[in-house]
Amino acid sequence: MSALAEAARTSRPTIYADLRSQGIDPDARPMKEVPMATVTIDGLTGTDVEADGRTILNAAHRYVADHPDGAGNSEFQADLVQLS
Numbered sequence: 327m328s329a330l331a332e333a334a335r336t337s338r339p340t341i342y343a344d345l346r347s348q349g350i351d352p353d354a355r356p357m358k359e360v361p362m363a364t365v366t367i368d369g370l371t372g373t374d375v376e377a378d379g380r381t382i383l384n385a386a387h388r389y390v391a392d393h394p395d396g397a398g399n400s401e402f403q404a405d406l407v408q409l410s
Contacts, residue, residue: 327352 331338345352369381389402
């Protein structure tokens with residue numbers, strides 16, 4: 327705003343008033359997209375639903391293969407439900 331006011335040889339309050347009179351809110355600024363680094367925890371990224379689903383399904387298959395007697399199966403499935 328300072329540069330605009332200086333270029334127009336007027337004051338900032340005048341620039342703000344002119345913008346408001348045109349229906350423009352000078353205080354409303356678009357949110358900038360902040361690039362976020364993907365964090366992968368146990369193969370889950372949270373950015374790709376299909377890939378995360380496959381990771382969870384693969385974990386379930388591995389667990390069942392490792393525990394053919396079904397020991398702890400319901401607890402494991404409860405943990406998976408909490409992830410989704």
